[in-house]
Amino acid sequence: MDLSEFLMMEHSDIRIMVNTGFLNEINNFKSFSDFLIVDHINIEEKIYFPVIIDNDWEDKQEFQKIVERVKNDHKLLETLAKNLISWKENGNENLFNLRLPLFYKTLKDHNNYEEDHIFSRWISLENSTRQDAMDDALLIVQELDDKYMVFSGISSNFRQYIKNHNF
Numbered sequence: 032m033d034l035s036e037f038l039m040m041e042h043s044d045i046r047i048m049v050n051t052g053f054l055n056e057i058n059n060f061k062s063f064s065d066f067l068i069v070d071h072i073n074i075e076e077k078i079y080f081p082v083i084i085d086n087d088w089e090d091k092q093e094f095q096k097i098v099e100r101v102k103n104d105h106k107l108l109e110t111l112a113k114n115l116i117s118w119k120e121n122g123n124e125n126l127f128n129l130r131l132p133l134f135y136k137t138l139k140d141h142n143n144y145e146e147d148h149i150f151s152r153w154i155s156l157e158n159s160t161r162q163d164a165m166d167d168a169l170l171i172v173q174e175l176d177d178k179y180m181v182f183s184g185i186s187s188n189f190r191q192y193i194k195n196h197n198f
């Protein structure tokens with residue numbers, strides 16, 4: 032599994048969670064927003080984007096703009112998640128219920144945009160580059176452990192298998 036596949040697998044988990052309403056419960060939402068920020072977004076920003084942007088793309092300038100747009104989405108998603116948590120904790124139920132669908136829509140659109148405009152390029156990078164990026168991402172995942180497992184359903188055996196699978 033390479034890092035594009037891994038991140039799209041997480042997008043798939045996110046789609047299911049959003050669609051089932053699992054996140055409507057505040058404690059689930061809080062843990063999920065940690066997972067989203069500390070795991071998924073962190074891997075994209077710290078590992079995936081710097082590597083992919085470094086490649087010699089023909090449309091490099093245009094592509095950089097696409098990545099910048101996606102990073103701005105991340106800031107918006109983080110702010111929305113923090114606001115939603117504080118509204119709920121301060122008893123502002125109406126605002127929470129009103130804005131939750133906006134958070135879901137922003138997140139789903141964002142993930143689809145990444146898949147449409149960024150993730151499909153990854154396969155044209157060198158195998159060793161993709162391997163190193165996957166290894167670095169697994170280090171982040173490793174640190175999160177339990178918090179991560181709840182949302183991905185990925186077992187430590189699965190993680191170990193990804194780690195051992197050189198491509």
Ligand SMILES: [Fe+2]
Binds near residue numbers: 072075101105142145
């Ligand atoms: Fe993202």
Ligand SMILES: [Fe+2]
Binds near residue numbers: 038071145
């Ligand atoms: Fe993503």
